[in-house]
Amino acid sequence: MPGTNIKEIPVYVFMGFLGSGKTTFSKDILINQGFTEGAPTLLLMCEDGEEEYDVKALRKRNIFLEEISEENLTEEHLMELSKKYKPENVVIEYNGMWELDRIFNIKVPNGWTVVQVISFVDTTTYDMYMANMRKIIMDQIRNADMIIFNRCDEDTKASDYKRAIRAVNRRAQVIFEKKDGQPLQFEDEAFIPYNMDADPIEVEEDDFGILYLDSTNNPDKYDGKRVHFKAMVHRPSNYGKNEFVTGRFIMTCCEADIEFYGMKVVYNGAANLKDRDFVIVEGVLKKEYYKEFEGYGPVLYAEKVSLTSPSERPYITFD
Secondary structure, rough: OOOOOOOEEEEEEEEEEOOOOHHHHHHHHHHHOOOOOOEEEEEEEEOOOOOOHHHHHHHHHOEEEOOOOOOOOOOOHHHHHHHHOOOOOEEEEOOOOOOOHHHHOOOOOOOOEEEEEEEEEHHHHHHHHHOOOOOHHHHHHHHOOOEEEEEEOOOOHHHHHHHHHHHHHHOOOOEEEEOOOOOOOOOOOOOOOOOOOOOOOOOOOHHHHHHHHHHHHHHHHHOEEEEEEEEEEEEEOOOOOOOEEEEEEEEOOOOEEEEEEEEEEEEEOOOOOOOEEEEEEEEEEEEEEEEEEEOEEEEEEEEEEEEOOOOOOOOOEEE
């Protein structure tokens, strides 16, 4: 109705496979930390985890636990629960094996608004899941605002994992925790396969993904650096006559998940280039702000651009 004010009800979604730490985290913030401050809260549990809730402890904090099966994750059932409990907060422990479209596309009661999505990763099983269910775990990571790697130890490949996360989700906060819940201390410096002190920095064709990822995550590090590499041309319709994008198609998780990643180039001869031309580019990277980054990132001011033969490989990876 016109003029009706609908109160926003924040919804927090916890994602991850069974045993990834969703319930442990939820119990800590809801019971031990009093996150909801006594406001009526609906806790939806979409799978039976290894950890169990103390229902009496939840009720003392005005938190109401409901188990949700895949069959009753419907608009009608959520409306019934909303009317029954009149929650001011909603926490959803989502089943890691369910399609994410189900939770993000379902029509929810008025006011329900997803404000944070947290993905939990058990580091001891991460490599196994990436090898066997890469698409599912990458979907969870891609949609998260925060990613928590737990059960880490000194052998955890934290830098490599963080780099892989940044390839598909630049906005998420990435946290690594040891088995006791304390933060893992590590050198946050991924392996760079080219010489950063060279002038120009020679980037092999297969290493463009690393250049793209490292320069976009660390633009200060590349500010003023001259680079030389081979890549593909893309001419966005909204770019000026002296601008184009140079990059590559990169596989982030599987062949069905290949996207074009590139960096903005300023070059006087850009108008002579066509989409999908392969070029060898040399120029200086500068840290600049522009809307495509929604912040600061690298812009390449090209000094030389020459056409070259297409790559033998249709796509590369971030490895």
